[in-house]
Amino acid sequence: MNIKSEKGMTLVELLAVVSLSMIVMVAAYHAFYFVTGAVETSSTKTELRKEANILILSLEENLINVDSVKVQNADTTIFQTFTATAARLNGMGEDSTFTYIEETTDVSIQNGHLLIDDIQQNADDMDLSNTTFELNGDKLTVHLEIFKENTDDTYSLVKIFRLGTE
Template identity: 90%
Template sequence: MNIKSEKGMTLVELLAVVSLSMIVMVAAYHAFYFVTGAVETSSTKTEIRKEANILVLSLEEHLINVDSINVQNADTTTFQAFTAKATRLNGMDDDSTFTYIEETAEVSIENGHLLIDDIQQNADDMDLSNTTFELNGNKLTVHLEIFKENTEETYSLVKIFRLGTE
């Protein structure tokens, strides 16, 4: 009777297992790296969109019912600073006549920041250097362009404000 006892693994079997294990680990690493990068990019884009929403809400708050815009330079096609004027109802005086007050808001893009009445509206890591304003008749168009520092992500949107009492 000839009984063959096979104990252990051959060198070829061991090399095959190690090779397959390495291939699986490299594939898992690449999948993890890809997913991590995609999540980071998505998170950055979401952060920039939230920043854009906050900035638009801030502009809407300060530019609601604006009657006129005074541009600080001669070119009204594209500019980065202006003064907005609005006349608001203050109330009624003793003889039942309405009284009004005039409010102004200074809006500018300086050093990559949106300033409204000298208060920075955007986060420090968001750059708005390419943001411009355009005045066309009774419409103020805001070309908002946000760039997040230390990334390649940018976000652009256009918001139009109507001026006057239409």
């Protein structure tokens, strides 16, 4: 009696299945790697923009109605430290005249951090070392440049504050 079963797979068929499976798995890995990298890059850029918006809002809150800026060094074109002064209404005197008080705000870039009245405004993993300020007449220009540590990503933003008592 001669019994032959032809229901099994040949070695060639098995090698073909394994080869095709490997090609599909390599393609899936590369697609996953590409998507993961794109998501990480997008996430970092979003984080930088969010940080920039927070810092600009903080500067706006502290520099609203600023009348003058005193720069610590002699060069007023580009600097990283200044004191802003604003005259605030204190009330009305007994002779029906308004009285004002002067409030000052110290702003500086130190060790890569934005400090407003010695309070750090930016996240610890954000570096603002290249951020500068510029005074041109009645305009204070902020050149905000944020660098996220451990990445090559940076974000730049320019904000102009108008000084004066108008």
